[in-house]
Amino acid sequence: MRSAARIEGLGTTVFTEMSALAARTGAINLGQGFPDTDGPRAAIEAGVNALRDGENQYAPLPGVPALREAVLEHQMRCYGLEPEDLLITFGATEAIASALLGLCDPGDEVVVLEPYYDSYSACIHFAGAHKSPVTLRPPDFALDPDGLRAAVGPRARMLLLNSPHNPTGRVLRRSELDLLAAACTEHDLVCVTDEVYEHLVYDGEHIPIATLPGMAERTLTISSVGKSFSFTGWKIGWCSGPAQLVAAARAVKQFLTFAGGTPLQHAAAAALRLPGSELEALRADLRAKRDRLSAGLTTAGLEPLRSEGTYFINADVGRDATKYCRELPERCGVVAIPIGVFYDHAEVASTLVRFAFCKRHEVIDEAARRLATLAGA
Numbered sequence: 236m237r238s239a240a241r242i243e244g245l246g247t248t249v250f251t252e253m254s255a256l257a258a259r260t261g262a263i264n265l266g267q268g269f270p271d272t273d274g275p276r277a278a279i280e281a282g283v284n285a286l287r288d289g290e291n292q293y294a295p296l297p298g299v300p301a302l303r304e305a306v307l308e309h310q311m312r313c314y315g316l317e318p319e320d321l322l323i324t325f326g327a328t329e330a331i332a333s334a335l336l337g338l339c340d341p342g343d344e345v346v347v348l349e350p351y352y353d354s355y356s357a358c359i360h361f362a363g364a365h366k367s368p369v370t371l372r373p374p375d376f377a378l379d380p381d382g383l384r385a386a387v388g389p390r391a392r393m394l395l396l397n398s399p400h401n402p403t404g405r406v407l408r409r410s411e412l413d414l415l416a417a418a419c420t421e422h423d424l425v426c427v428t429d430e431v432y433e434h435l436v437y438d439g440e441h442i443p444i445a446t447l448p449g450m451a452e453r454t455l456t457i458s459s460v461g462k463s464f465s466f467t468g469w470k471i472g473w474c475s476g477p478a479q480l481v482a483a484a485r486a487v488k489q490f491l492t493f494a495g496g497t498p499l500q501h502a503a504a505a506a507l508r509l510p511g512s513e514l515e516a517l518r519a520d521l522r523a524k525r526d527r528l529s530a531g532l533t534t535a536g537l538e539p540l541r542s543e544g545t546y547f548i549n550a551d552v553g554r555d556a557t558k559y560c561r562e563l564p565e566r567c568g569v570v571a572i573p574i575g576v577f578y579d580h581a582e583v584a585s586t587l588v589r590f591a592f593c594k595r596h597e598v599i600d601e602a603a604r605r606l607a608t609l610a611g612a
């Protein structure tokens with residue numbers, strides 16, 4: 236029970252509370268990051284065909300060959316990467332859990348950018364390891380070189396990275412990645428990098444850390460089909476990198492879920508093989524939605540921060556963000572998340588609220604209209 240309580244304290248409760256509030260009040264839910272439209276039709280058809288064609292039994296543990304090939308092609312086509320091995324997982328979430336459990340020993344330290352995606356804290360805890368945070372501070376959430384230096388202690392075993400970064404919307408620059416890579420090589424850290432928003436960059440570019448000199452041989456790169464292609468419910472992900480690192484994740488995954496989601500693995504393969512113009516169209520649409528919500532937040536009297544990627548934009552609400560978010564559904568019918576829940580040091584971002592913009596244009600407009608009714612209140 237003690238352990239369960241510690242896990243629950245890691246942010247999930249806010250999502251549960253906010254989703255319940257959204258359901259009870261009928262509020263527009265800009266709390267959780269999932270699109271309200273489907274991704275590309277051709278990928279859905281591929282999934283339907285796979286269901287009809289008898290692809291309904293366990294997948295091989297490493298994943299169905301068609302998807303494995305599609306991931307390898309994707310890494311080569313987009314980044315020139317040739318990973319030694321890869322593993323298909325139940326979303327990036329299972330890849331994260333498998334990597335942490337497979338690569339960390341009890342007492343190890345995991346250097347991780349704070350604020351964190353909520354599963355990181357839980358999985359570090361499951362592994363018996365400890366977080367060593369590098370805190371990203373508003374308004375720009377840039378990497379602090381001194382903070383990085385201070386975070387890499389003698390017990391550091393892993394750098395757990397996320398860029399484009401949830402919840403800040405920051406995309407790490409090459410100079411920041413160079414510093415992180417240098418820390419990894421100097422201190423012999425394994426790098427696990429969560430790149431689920433790799434294709435959702437609206438300003439700047441996504442640079443996989445595995446492409447930096449000396450990093451491919453120590454980096455396990457994680458991604459999934461959910462965010463890039465607007466299929467968050469499919470939960471098909473993967474990790475790729477050196478054979479030894481993939482083997483460690485595979486050894487764990489075998490006993491978490493073994494292997495499944497077979498028809499959706501075929502659908503994900505079809506998604507990855509779509510022409511680049513499909514991804515470009517999805518990205519352009521999300522960029523327009525980001526801009527629309529940002530303008531709406533400004534009109535509503537809030538102060539949006541810059542979001543360079545992901546599904547999220549933060550705004551300064553000029554008061555206690557947790558209280559604000561608890562009251563928001565009743566006051567105006569909108570749900571959002573205080574980003575302090577993703578920090579251990581919540582005071583760093585105590586007035587910041589995260590809004591998801593991966594919603595239809597009319598939903599964004601209606602949310603902005605509702606928020607504007609509070610202006611000056």
Ligand SMILES: Cc1ncc(COP(=O)(O)O)c(C=O)c1O
Nearest residue numbers: 326327328352401431459461472
């Ligand atoms: C940073 C980050 N990593 C991983 C995930 C989960 O990915 P998946 O749905 O593929 O498990 C999310 C989803 O919100 C995320 O924001």
